[in-house]
Amino acid sequence: MVFFGGNLLRLRRLSRWAFLVLAWVWLWCLLATGVPAEPRKDQCVILVSIDGLAGFYLDDPKAQMPTIRRLAKEGARASAMVTCFPSVTWPAHATLSTGVSPARHGMIGNSYLDRKTGQVVGLLCDPVYEKDQVLKTPTIYDVAHQAGLKTAGVLWPITRGATTLNWFVPDMPGDDTWE
Incomplete structure (x- = not known):
């Protein structure tokens, strides 16, 4: 066998070094992921x-929304996103807050069919269900709250009865707003 101009010994040394470097990197990555980080309490998300x-409305000068533009400019903004299916209010917001698909979090529509009564039950106008009744997976605010952080939700779908929100304004405050 002829490698690198006939120097097989050099290849073996190089292989040992490559192996040692890869083993060290692998070990470092393994140890780094096993150490839980303390949550930063000096920042607000x-x-x-x-x-x-x-x-595209954020870039349209005719769209008048200076506060939203300022938040996007001074914070972080996604240049593109991929929505879930179905791409309607409650499943999309559940996907945003859980990080998993509707098949995993369980919110598959803005309404559902009650198989016992045969009636379609709408979730948008009268959300009588608690968060834990309709979501099968933890939300980002559940995880943050468990880590000792303060959490809040303002007009966010699927938050009724959420015990891990320290403060919230429900997305549907009451029947009187629909008169």
Whole structure:
């Protein structure tokens, strides 16, 4: 066998070094992922979702939304996103807040069929169900709250009865708003 101009010994040394370096990197990665990081309590994260607002409006000078533009400029902004299926309000917001697909979190529509009565039950106008009744997976605010962070939700779908929100304004405050 002829490698690198006939120097098989050099190849073996190189292979040993490559193996040692890869083993060290692998070990470092393994140890680094096993150490839980302390949550930073000196920062505030705000996730803004405006249902039905296409991203290109942020760049349209005719769209008058200076506060939203300022938040996007001074914070972080996604240049593109991939929605879930179905791409409707409650499944999309559940996907944003859980990080998993509707098949995993269980919110597959803005309504569902009650198999016992045969009636379609709407979730948008009268959310009588608690968060834990309709979501099968933890949300980001559940995880943050468990880590000792303060959490809040303002007009966010699927938050009724959420015990891990320290403060919230429900997305449907009451029947009197629909008169």
